[in-house]
Amino acid sequence: MNALSQRSSDTTPLIPVLAIVGLGLIGGSFAAALKAAGGAGRILGVGRQPDTLSRAQSLRLIDQAVTLEQALEQADVVMLATPVGAIRSLLETMQPLLRKDTIVTDAGSTKFDVVTAARAVLGSKLSQFVPGHPIAGAEQVGPESADANLFRDRNVVLTPLDETSDDALSRITAAWQLCGARVLNMAPDIHDTVLASVSHVPHFLSSVFMWQVATAEDSDLRLSLAGSGFRDFTRISAGSPEVWRDIFLANRTAVLTELDQVRHALTQAEQALQAGDGPALLDFLERAALARRFWGSRSGLS
Amino acid sequence: MNALSQRSSDTTPLIPVLAIVGLGLIGGSFAAALKAAGGAGRILGVGRQPDTLSRAQSLRLIDQAVTLEQALEQADVVMLATPVGAIRSLLETMQPLLRKDTIVTDAGSTKFDVVTAARAVLGSKLSQFVPGHPIAGAEQVGPESADANLFRDRNVVLTPLDETSDDALSRITAAWQLCGARVLNMAPDIHDTVLASVSHVPHFLSSVFMWQVATAEDSDLRLSLAGSGFRDFTRISAGSPEVWRDIFLANRTAVLTELDQVRHALTQAEQALQAGDGPALLDFLERAALARRFWGSRSGLS
Numbered sequence: 319m320n321a322l323s324q325r326s327s328d329t330t331p332l333i334p335v336l337a338i339v340g341l342g343l344i345g346g347s348f349a350a351a352l353k354a355a356g357g358a359g360r361i362l363g364v365g366r367q368p369d370t371l372s373r374a375q376s377l378r379l380i381d382q383a384v385t386l387e388q389a390l391e392q393a394d395v396v397m398l399a400t401p402v403g404a405i406r407s408l409l410e411t412m413q414p415l416l417r418k419d420t421i422v423t424d425a426g427s428t429k430f431d432v433v434t435a436a437r438a439v440l441g442s443k444l445s446q447f448v449p450g451h452p453i454a455g456a457e458q459v460g461p462e463s464a465d466a467n468l469f470r471d472r473n474v475v476l477t478p479l480d481e482t483s484d485d486a487l488s489r490i491t492a493a494w495q496l497c498g499a500r501v502l503n504m505a506p507d508i509h510d511t512v513l514a515s516v517s518h519v520p521h522f523l524s525s526v527f528m529w530q531v532a533t534a535e536d537s538d539l540r541l542s543l544a545g546s547g548f549r550d551f552t553r554i555s556a557g558s559p560e561v562w563r564d565i566f567l568a569n570r571t572a573v574l575t576e577l578d579q580v581r582h583a584l585t586q587a588e589q590a591l592q593a594g595d596g597p598a599l600l601d602f603l604e605r606a607a608l609a610r611r612f613w614g615s616r617s618g619l620s
Numbered sequence: 621m622n623a624l625s626q627r628s629s630d631t632t633p634l635i636p637v638l639a640i641v642g643l644g645l646i647g648g649s650f651a652a653a654l655k656a657a658g659g660a661g662r663i664l665g666v667g668r669q670p671d672t673l674s675r676a677q678s679l680r681l682i683d684q685a686v687t688l689e690q691a692l693e694q695a696d697v698v699m700l701a702t703p704v705g706a707i708r709s710l711l712e713t714m715q716p717l718l719r720k721d722t723i724v725t726d727a728g729s730t731k732f733d734v735v736t737a738a739r740a741v742l743g744s745k746l747s748q749f750v751p752g753h754p755i756a757g758a759e760q761v762g763p764e765s766a767d768a769n770l771f772r773d774r775n776v777v778l779t780p781l782d783e784t785s786d787d788a789l790s791r792i793t794a795a796w797q798l799c800g801a802r803v804l805n806m807a808p809d810i811h812d813t814v815l816a817s818v819s820h821v822p823h824f825l826s827s828v829f830m831w832q833v834a835t836a837e838d839s840d841l842r843l844s845l846a847g848s849g850f851r852d853f854t855r856i857s858a859g860s861p862e863v864w865r866d867i868f869l870a871n872r873t874a875v876l877t878e879l880d881q882v883r884h885a886l887t888q889a890e891q892a893l894q895a896g897d898g899p900a901l902l903d904f905l906e907r908a909a910l911a912r913r914f915w916g917s918r919s920g921l922s
Contacts, residue, residue, distance in 0.1 A: 453845060453847040454847060454848070472847065473844075473845055473847070475845070508841075512838070512841055512842050512845050513845065515833060515836070515842050516833065516842050516843070516845055516846040516847070516850045517845075517846075517847065517849055517850065519829070520829065520849055520850055520853040520854070521849060522889065522893075523825060523829065523853070523886070524853055524908075525889075525904065525905055525908040525909075526882065526885050526886045526889050526904070526908075527821070527822065527825065527882055527885075528908040528911055528912050529885060529889075529904050529907050529908040529911070530881055530882050530884075530885040531817060531818060531911075532907060532908065532911030532912075533907070534817070534881075536814070537911075539810075539814055540814050540817050540818050541818070541911075541915050541919075542775075543755060543775055543777070543814050543815065543818055543819075544818040544819075544915065544919065544921075545755040545756060545774065545775070545818070545819065545921070546756070546921060547819055547822055547823060547855075547856040547859075548818045548819065548822055549916075549919070549921045550852045550853070550855045550856060551822040551825075551826055551852070551853060551855075551856060552822075552912050552915075553849075553852045553853075553912075554849040554852060554853060555905075555908040555909060555912045556909050556912040556913050556916065557849075557909065558909070559902050559905035559906040559908075559909050560902065562905050563898055563901045563902045563905055566893055566901055567893075567896060567898060567901070570893055570894075570896065573893065574890065574893060574894060577886075577890060579832055579836075580828065580829055580832050581886075582832075583828050583829075583831060583832040584825070584828045584879075584883075587824065587827075587828050587831075588876065588879060591824075591868055591869075591872055591875065591876060592872075592876060594869060594872065596865055596869060599865045599868055599869070600861055600862065600865045602827065602828070602831050603827055603857075603861035603864050603865055604861040605831050605834060605835070606826075606827040606828075606830040606831040606834065606857040606861075607827070607857060607858050607859065607860070607861050609830055609831070609833075609834035609839075609843075610830050610834075610854050610855075610857045610858040611858050613843050613846065613854075614851075614858065617843075617846065617851070619846075619847070619848060619851045
């Protein structure tokens with residue numbers, strides 16, 4: 319039975335029992351958004367840190383903290399919202415315990431490695447897995463940052479496998495739509511290449527820059543004169559180091575390829591500056607400014 | 621007579637007649653802030669583009685649009701708020717017309733070149749010049765972006781010359797303080813080195829990155845999946861191309877030196893990624909994140 323037709327025929331929520339593994343910004347916001355939309359009945363929380371789980375429970379993001387094993391006994395959908403480096407070993411632990419009618423999805427920031435791990439680990443249960451990535455802010459950490467509106471008008475990319483069942487895909491699609499998101503389907507390697515460019519490389523550059531300023535001998539003086547441009551440019555570097563280490567390692571090849579492209583562009587721009595070539599500098603600055611203003615006016619993000 | 625003691629002894633505003641050359645974000649906000657604080661009597665506007673001046677007048681930022689010559693006949697203080705590349709030729713035009721009791725100041729984003737130009741051009745009138753730089757947002761353009769609160773709790777760096785008169789320095793200091801700013805004095809070369817690091821290099825990198833993404837073959841797909849991290853990282857690249865071309869050319873040596881340092885840090889981080897060295901990646905990401913969070917909690921900017 320299709321998830322959507324089932325839902326319209328009675329008052330059972332889209333996901334009667336939802337288990338979320340990892341109650342950070344993404345996991346917590348998914349819980350909050352689905353609860354607000356009436357898309358989840360009971361919400362179970364799973365995590366390594368008891369403190370995080372009890373804060374998530376105090377914040378009413380989850381109804382109960384349980385073990386992974388308990389979650390797999392009850393859940394209709396399991397959302398893996400951990401750093402992407404933890405997903406493979408989670409799938410390995412889950413595989414033998416996974417009931418036939420349980421759907422597993424994830425929110426990992428890279429998809430090719432997750433799909434590869436799922437293919438290697440899940441065996442006959444591969445059809446129950448829907449790989450996904452909500453493209454939403456990540457510099458806040460912890461359940462306190464959860465926001466029921468985090469995904470509203472944001473893109474969520476799903477990278478279903480050929481084996482993924484239609485029912486699983488349509489139910490996860492419907493869940494994200496209930497959170498207010500736009501859902502796109504895409505091949506995992508395309509997702510990773512595009513995200514390397516517009517998400518991973520900016521984070522890498524912002525962090526390298528912040529690190530360079532903070533380790534300079536006169537860093538106190540520098541930081542005392544840093545203004546709003548610095549603030550915006552470095553904001554993402556405050557994000558979770560563990561999350562981003564995992565992303566960079568998981569998407570290493572695409573990130574290094576994109577960084578090469580940026581270095582090439584940087585060299586061109588530096589050569590124009592070295593030569594004092596005002597028209598060439600103006601040309602590249604104008605192209606950047608026009609592209610950014612056009613994107614800003616269309617993205618709904620700025 | 622000292623500007624501050626004069627002010628406390630009667631109801632004459634700090635600057636009876638203020639002329640502003642260049643009615644963009646900075647010039648317009650200086651007008652709005654001083655007017656709101658009662659620090660300026662009449663405000664005259666000077667600029668190359670009649671349309672900008674008439675918009676500034678409609679917005680009540682200026683009382684009257686005048687020529688530079690007319691401004692110099694009347695003004696007690698002349699604020700040069702043009703792109704930094706225009707300042708030398710403005711000083712050349714102004715020098716023979718400058719009355720003895722007129723103070724000239726500027727808001728140029730680089731200071732060594734402005735000081736060098738002033739020294740070369742102003743001759744015996746050098747004591748009337750107070751070089752300055754308000755460190756405040758610059759990605760908006762035009763008089764419509766003017767904001768009376770733009771400088772509130774922001775730093776303004778003045779780089780007075782040995783020749784700068786105490787009266788001129790104290791009056792410009794008082795004017796910025798009326799705008800709500802913190803005023804710091806600094807040598808021009810130190811200012812330029814520090815700003816190369818925390819302002820010019822971020823703008824250069826942000827613009828290079830935006831340019832690289834926008835000129836990629838699949839730029840539409842990339843930009844359709846760009847999220848809030850991309851938004852923040854690229855925000856400054858929307859700033860005025862002319863303003864930033866001038867800044868980069870004026871501060872070329874310091875910017876290129878800093879870019880070398882960033883490249884060096886980038887190479888180290890890339891090598892860690894290439895090697896799949898998780899601990900090294902985590903270490904640099906943690907240093908960046910901690911430094912950014914600490915700065916954010918102290919700067920009042922984030």
